[in-house]
Amino acid sequence: MPMMRSLILNGLIGRFRAVAKDRQAAAAVELALAMPALCLFIFGIIQVGYALWVQNALDYSVATAARCASLNLTGSSCVGNTSQVTTYAAAQSGATVDSSAFTYTRTAACGCQVSASYTLALDIPWDALSVTLTSSSCVAPPPTKTCAT
Structure with a gap:
């Protein structure tokens, strides 16, 4: 019986060594291990x-909306009420940012202030992460002008 067990073990060990020495699929295994990390990166x-x-x-x-509101030019698309200034800011962004992300303050100490706060949802699998992006600009109007109302 011990002789039979020894032959079986030698046969299994021999097959394991043959599989371990076989390098035909090594590149595929390496690619399978490295590709998820590379794709996530x-x-x-x-x-x-x-x-x-x-x-x-x-x-x-x-910056563009604050500058336009400080100049308060007649016929300009950003002159008028707060909603016109925020709509102008959203149109100038070039991104899909809604006008509700912008706020306009005409009575700021520094002049005409436009601020934005936008929550950007990150498309990361398995987790719902987001980052809040903020920006603010304040421009003093020229001496003969006032901020848009």
């Missing part, structure tokens, strides 16, 4: 780039 870079783009769009739109 690339997807993370894309998400960070998108967040930076939206932040830049918010910065540009609040």
Whole structure:
């Protein structure tokens, strides 16, 4: 009986060594192990780039809207009430940011202030993460003008 057990063990060990020495599928296994991490890394870079783009769009739109509100030019699309200034800011953003994300304050100490707060949902699998992007700009009107009402 011990002789039979020894032959079976030697046969199993021999087969295991043969499988261990076989390198035909090594590249496929390595790819299967590395690909999820690589894909998540690339997807993370894309998400960070998108967040930076939206932040830049918010910065540009609040600066443009504050400047336009401070000039208070007749016939301008941002002159008028608060909703016109925030709608103008949303139109200038270039991103899909709703006008409700913008606030306009004409009585700020620094002049005409436009602020934005936008919650960006990150498309990360298995987790519902979001980041809040904020931006603010304040422009003093020229001496002969007042901020849009």
